[in-house]
Amino acid sequence: MRDTHDCGPVPADRPDPAVFWRNRALQLLDHMxxxxxxxxxxxxxxxxxxxxxxxxxxxxxxxxxxxxxxxxxxxxxxxxxxxxxxxxxxxxxxxxxxxxxxxxxxxxxxxxxxxxxxxxxxxxxxxxxxxxxxxxxPDEAERAEVSPVEARILAAAARGDTTAQIAREIGVTPDGVNYHLARLSRRWRVPNRTALVARAYATGVLAPNTWPPQPALPV
Structure with missing residues (x-):
């Protein structure tokens, strides 16, 4: 006789194993x-x-x-x-x-x-x-997360250089400049270049009392 035990739809009173174990996993995780x-x-x-x-x-x-x-x-x-x-x-x-x-x-x-x-x-x-x-x-750890290229970009932005000018100076494409600025903006949760520059001075990325702006550490 043909075994039909596993044929056909799962009965309504039999829980879906995937759903069952997912719910069990959620219960365990929620207690952690x-x-x-x-x-x-x-x-x-x-x-x-x-x-x-x-x-x-x-x-x-x-x-x-x-x-x-x-x-x-x-x-x-x-x-x-x-x-x-x-x-x-x-x-x-x-x-x-x-x-x-x-x-x-x-x-x-x-x-x-x-x-x-x-x-x-x-x-x-x-x-x-x-x-x-x-x-x-601490701020020192945050400063350490800025790469030398990003520090140079921030210094150029603090001087008021355009994206094209920064790209020529650093030796990257304009898209590369925008990538680094966007990455820093996300990391520091700031909305624009002005705020980025202010944060760079506040965390010691840029040297204080220096014009033109320069990275605080040699790059």
Whole structure:
């Protein structure tokens, strides 16, 4: 006799195993005080626990399907490259990354994000399990995150140079100048070049009492 036990639709009283285990995972994560998110390999948020959502004054479902980098700024430029290479080589490991973000209270915070590559099938791209550890970094650490090229761009912007003038001086394309300025704006949460220059002086990136403006450290 043909076995039809597994044929046909799942009975209404039998829960979907995927839904069941997803709900169990959410229950476990929600009891953890550490902010945690699970993303696909492209950075799309699949699951966040309440602690992570609370950082931004939201419910977990309001962050689902958003990009994790909409909420965090990477301070380690090599993290994305390292994770991308690990995915290509089918590695399963952990990678620390320094990040900044603006929580619901509105005051910028800093911390360390641990990125763990998880997955059971080597041939498939892994998921990214992210855990957030908040710290407070002094201005010196923030200044150290500005590259020599960015410091020169900020100095040129402080002189009032245009994007084209900065590009010729630094030896990059105008798009490259705009990329660095946009990257700094996201990191420092400022809206324009004037605010960028002010922040650069406040954090010691640019030398005080000097004209024309110069980086504080040799580049």
């Amino acid at each position: 005080p550490l902010p945690i998110a699970l993303c696909d390999f492209g950075g799309r948020i699949l699951i966040v626990n309440r602690a992570m959502a609370a950082e931004f004054g939201r419910l977990p479902g309001q962050l689902r399907d958003r990009r994790i980098l909409e909420f965090f700024t990477l301070l380690d430029s090599g993290t994305l490259e390292a994770v991308t290479e690990a995915i290509r080589l089918h590695r399963r490991s952990q990678y620390p990354a320094r990040v900044s973000w603006t929580p619901a209270g509105g005051r910028e915070r800093y911390g360390r994000m641990t990125v763990a590559l998880v997955g059971d099938v080597p041939q498939r791209p892994p998921s990214l399990l992210l855990s957030l550890h908040a710290t407070e970094l």
